Structure formats: structure tokens, C-alpha cells
Amino acid sequence: xxxxxxxxxxxxxxxxxxxxxxxxxxxxxxxxxxxxxxxxxxxxxxxxxxxxxxxxxxxxxxxxxxxxxxxxxxxxxxxxxxxxxxxxxxxxxxxxxxxxxxxxxxxxxxxxxxxxxxxxxxxxxxxxxxxxxxxxxxxxxxxxxxxxxxxxxxxxxxxxxxxxxxxxxxxxxxxxxxxxxxxxxxxxxxx
Amino acid sequence: xxxxxxxxxxxxxxxxxxxxxxxxxxxxxxxxxxxxxxxxxxxxxxxxxxxxxxxxxxxxxxxxxxxxxxxxxxxxxxxxxxxxxxxxxxxxxxxxxxxxxxxxxxxxxxxxxxxxxxxxxxxxxxxxxxxxxxxxxxxxxxxxxxxxxxxxxxxxxxxxxxxxxxxxxxxxxxxxxxxxxxxxxxxxxxxxxxxxxxxxxxxxxxxxxxxxxxxxxxxxxxxxxxxxxxxxxxxxxxxxxxxxxxxxxxxxxxxxxxxxxxxxxxxxxxxxxxxxxxxxxxxxxxxxxxxxxxxxxxxxxxxxxxxxxxxxxxxxxxxxxxxxxxxxxxxxxxxxxxxxxxxxxxxxx
Numbered sequence: 001x002x003x004x005x006x007x008x009x010x011x012x013x014x015x016x017x018x019x020x021x022x023x024x025x026x027x028x029x030x031x032x033x034x035x036x037x038x039x040x041x042x043x044x045x046x047x048x049x050x051x052x053x054x055x056x057x058x059x060x061x062x063x064x065x066x067x068x069x070x071x072x073x074x075x076x077x078x079x080x081x082x083x084x085x086x087x088x089x090x091x092x093x094x095x096x097x098x099x100x101x102x103x104x105x106x107x108x109x110x111x112x113x114x115x116x117x118x119x120x121x122x123x124x125x126x127x128x129x130x131x132x133x134x135x136x137x138x139x140x141x142x143x144x145x146x147x148x149x150x151x152x153x154x155x156x157x158x159x160x161x162x163x164x165x166x167x168x169x170x171x172x173x174x175x176x177x178x179x180x181x182x183x184x185x186x187x188x189x190x191x
Numbered sequence: 192x193x194x195x196x197x198x199x200x201x202x203x204x205x206x207x208x209x210x211x212x213x214x215x216x217x218x219x220x221x222x223x224x225x226x227x228x229x230x231x232x233x234x235x236x237x238x239x240x241x242x243x244x245x246x247x248x249x250x251x252x253x254x255x256x257x258x259x260x261x262x263x264x265x266x267x268x269x270x271x272x273x274x275x276x277x278x279x280x281x282x283x284x285x286x287x288x289x290x291x292x293x294x295x296x297x298x299x300x301x302x303x304x305x306x307x308x309x310x311x312x313x314x315x316x317x318x319x320x321x322x323x324x325x326x327x328x329x330x331x332x333x334x335x336x337x338x339x340x341x342x343x344x345x346x347x348x349x350x351x352x353x354x355x356x357x358x359x360x361x362x363x364x365x366x367x368x369x370x371x372x373x374x375x376x377x378x379x380x381x382x383x384x385x386x387x388x389x390x391x392x393x394x395x396x397x398x399x400x401x402x403x404x405x406x407x408x409x410x411x412x413x414x415x416x417x418x419x420x421x422x423x424x425x426x427x428x429x430x431x432x433x434x435x436x437x438x439x440x441x442x443x444x445x446x447x448x449x450x451x452x453x454x455x456x457x458x459x460x461x462x463x464x465x466x467x468x469x470x471x472x473x474x475x476x477x478x479x480x481x482x483x484x485x486x487x488x489x490x491x492x493x494x495x496x497x498x499x500x501x502x503x504x505x506x507x508x509x510x511x512x513x514x515x516x517x518x519x520x521x522x523x524x525x526x527x528x529x530x531x532x533x534x535x536x537x538x539x540x
Contacts, residue, residue, distance in 0.1 A: 089533070091531075093213050093216040094216070096216070
């Protein structure tokens with residue numbers, strides 16, 4: 001799959017997905033969401049800030065193109081529900097934007113860039129719980145890098161990326177970083 | 192950010208903007224079915240009030256409870272203070288009970304600063320004598336930013352569904368979080384906003400905190416007051432001074448009226464309340480001289496008919512009720528940023 005693109009070694013490490021591959025992965029996920037939700041009716045895409053949000057919007061755009069259907073997308077900030085708040089200085093909050101009709105009775109697809117320990121998704125489930133009662137919650141991620149610490153799995157995965165815990169996976173998106181790529185590199189030494 | 196919030200001068204521009212941006216996100220909570228977050232679960236916030244207060248104490252209590260902290264209310268009346276216990280001994284008692292934050296209001300200027308030396312938790316100054324009231328300044332800055340700078344651009348949730356219908360149902364996804372990321376945040380300060388603070392500056396902790404904070408945020412602050420109600424050192428404050436309210440009104444974006452604090456006045460500062468009201472009170476005629484977009488603020492409690500006329504207080508330009516609602520949100524942001532993480536590993540033993 002990666003044969004066509006020559007891997008680029010950059011400041012962030014090695015590129016494992018380029019822009020074209022990210023585009024194809026999202027297109028496939030969009031089709032899978034339509035398939036699994038029987039046509040995308042009553043579906044809401046909620047991205048987890050920062051990079052889940054543009055991904056959710058791109059997926060909503062794709063689904064709109066394929067089925068001539070408006071799928072609302074928004075964002076769900078999980079900072080206040082994290083279990084590691086006390087391990088770090090207080091963080092700035094991201095934005096929560098829900099579609100005006102709310103999440104009650106809808107199928108909510110949470111979208112994030114990297115699935116790792118699963119703790120962010122757990123926080124997202126808690127945050128969602130305070131916002132309403134969706135009919136079902138599913139999870140879409142661009143990269144699943146393994147090393148789960150909680151019983152959580154993704155329903156839609158862009159790429160499974162076996163990693164070592166010493167490695168760092170960075171997703172770059174045009175909306176945030178100016179370019180699309182998934183990079184893998186060595187852990188930065190914390191002083 | 193520092194560990195305590197004693198003075199508005201402790202806040203850098205970046206700190207202040209972080210608090211305002213955090214408050215902006217937390218403001219959405221008021222529209223949700225469950226107005227509570229689990230963030231400060233297991234933390235204890237003590238409200239230590241040596242002076243009467245309704246809105247500040249209730250506001251801090253609501254803020255702490257919405258973040259799931261445990262709240263202990265202490266008022267000097269009916270406590271051991273009436274038996275002569277000193278502030279230090281009360282502080283040590285609270286310390287022994289494991290308070291993570293102490294919110295203090297005290298009639299003596301500098302009480303919060305002293306307390307910060309005695310307890311391990313964070314100290315939040317909720318008004319010390321005639322010195323400072325930093326959270327009031329923060330909520331005022333937040334209110335000004337929301338009203339005049341649009342806060343978070345669309346500000347959709349507040350004030351009903353007015354704007355939504357015209358935009359069409361699905362403006363939501365692409366327009367809001369489209370290319371270019373989220374709306375401008377962290378860079379919306381109050382640069383160039385002209386704020387006139389009117390009245391009893393001498394006895395006002397609100398005025399001092401507002402001058403410091405608003406000037407940090409780039410606003411141009413003018414104090415309009417009779418010379419007797421201005422502090423001696425006002426020349427060293429980062430603001431302009433005027434004795435003539437009428438000449439300031441047409442160029443003000445914000446007019447902030449201060450309460451005449453008769454309980455702190457030990458001498459005659461002006462000939463009569465009637466004369467004060469004529470020269471420095473905001474009535475309908477004076478309000479008409481303000482630019483169309485200008486807002487009228489008051490930290491409360493108001494003396495209707497003295498510094499502000501009832502028709503002004505109840506007009507659509509008045510943000511007085513909004514300030515109270517914003518107070519809860521802003522104090523939540525402060526509590527979260529002071530207690531939500533661990534910048535200070537030594538806090539628990």
C-alpha cells in the first residue's frame with residue numbers, strides 16, 4: 001500500500017501515511033460509516049479537539065458528497081473529563097460544539113486522530129453522557145497504534161500502525177498544521 | 192499562572208486571556224441539561240467571608256459546585272471569630288481540614304496576601320478592604336469582551352434563537368470549524384476599548400483591580416470622579432483621570448458605575464448625595480450621550496437613584512444581570528486553572 005510513496009524522513013520522524021493515503025483512508029471510512037449506519041440517517045460526527053475536529057468535518061463532507069445528505073459534525077472537548085488532569089498543569093480547554101438538534105436518539109460517531117491508551121475515548125464517553133443520550137456511540141480513528149489500557153476498540157480505523165511505546169505518532173492535518181501526513185518518530189527526551 | 196490569585200496585577204496578558212478563553216468554553220455549560228463537570232471532584236474549597244456578600248459568595252459556591260468540588264462556607268458571624276479568634280488561627284484550622292483553596296473576603300486590605308503565607312492551598316482574593324477584587328475585574332473583562340468583541344464570534348447560545356433561523360439549519364458544520372481552524376481565540380483582548388470608571392474610586396477594590404486588568408488587556412481606562420474620591424497615588428496607576436463625567440461619555444465604549452460606599456466613609460467626601468448624583472450619577476439624559484454600542488456596567492449592589500438611575504439600570508445597555516451570570520463562569524475558569532492540574536506537586540504533603 002505504501003509502495004508508491006517514498007517515505008519522507010522529516011523533523012517529526014518518518015512519514016507512514018501521505019496526503020493521498022489519508023484521503024483514501026477517510027473516503028473508505030466514510031463509506032463504512034454509511035454501510036454500518038444503513039445510509040447515514042440520524043448520524044452525528046463529533047471530533048475530539050484538536051485534530052479530530054477537522055477529520056470529523058472531512059468525513060461529513062465525504063458522506064455529503066456520496067449520499068447527497070447533510071451529516072452534522074461538531075466537536076467534543078474532553079479535557080474536563082480526563083483522568084490525568086492532576087498529572088499536568090491545568091490545560092487550556094478545547095471547544096465543544098454540538099449541532100442544534102443535540103445528540104439525543106442519534107448515532108454519534110466520535111472521531112479522533114490517534115487511538116492509543118483509550119483514555120481519551122473513555123473521557124469522551126463520559127463527556128457525551130452529560131450532553132444527552134445517544135442511541136449508539138461509535139468510534140472512528142485515523143490511526144490505531146495499539147497499547148490499549150482500557151477495553152475500548154475503534155469501529156472504523158484508517159490504518160493499524162503497530163508501534164513501540166517509545167515511539168511518537170503525530171498526525172498532521174492541513175487545517176491545523178498546513179499539510180497532511182502521519183509521522184512516526186522517536187520519543188523526545190524530556191529534560 | 193501563579194498559585195494564588197491575590198491581585199489583578201499577578202495576571203500577565205497571557206494568563207488573563209487564558210482565563211477568559213476558558214470561561215468562554217465553560218459558558219456553554221449553562222445551556223446544558225447537566226450543568227456540572229467532574230473536574231474538581233474530591234477537592235475542597237472554603238469560602239471564608241469576614242464581610243457581608245451575596246453575589247460573590249454565592250457565585251464562588253456555584254462555581255465550585257459546578258466543578259464538583261466540596262464547598263465549606265464560613266462566615267465570621269456565628270463562628271469562633273466572634274469569640275476573638277485571629278485570622279491566622281482560623282487559617283490553620285482550615286489548613287488542618289485540608290482545604291485545597293480558600294476564597295477570602297476580608298475588610299482589611301492585604302488579608303488575602305497574609306493568608307497566602309499561612310496555608311498550603313491556593314488563596315483567591317474575593318475582596319480585601321479597599322485593595323483588590325480580581326475575579327470581579329475578570330468577569331467585567333469577560334462581559335466587555337462578550338458584548339463588544341463578540342466573545343466567540345457567533346455567541347449563539349446567549350439570548351435565545353435570534354440568529355439561527357436566518358442562517359439556515361446547516362450553517363453549523365462547515366462554517367464553524369472549517370478550514371483555518373477554530374474562531375480566533377487567545378488573541379481577542381480588549382485593545383483600544385475605552386472604559387470609563389465612575390464614582391467612588393477611593394474606596395473601591397473593584398476599580399483598582401479593573402484598572403490593572405483592563406490595562407493589561409489593552410483597554411484605555413479613564414477614571415471619572417470627584418477629586419476627594421480618588422486615591423492619592425492615582426497618578427501612578429495605568430489610567431487617565433478626569434473630574435468631568437460629561438466630557439468622557441461620548442468617547443466611552445464602556446461606562447462602569449461604582450457604588451458610593453457609605454459604610455467605608457469616615458468623613459464627608461462630597462457636600463450631599465444629591466449633588467453627587469447630579470454631577471456623577473448616570474441618568475437617562477447622560478446615557479443618551481453615549482455612543483450607540485456603549486454598555487453600562489455596575490459591580491453591584493446598586494444604589495438606585497444615587498450613582499445610577501433606575502431607567503439606566505433596567506435598560507438594554509445595562510449588563511448588570513449578565514455580569515452576575517458571567518461571574519459564575521469566570522470563577523469556574525479561575526478555580527479550574529488554579530486547582531485543576533498540579534503545577535505544585537508539594538500541595539499534598
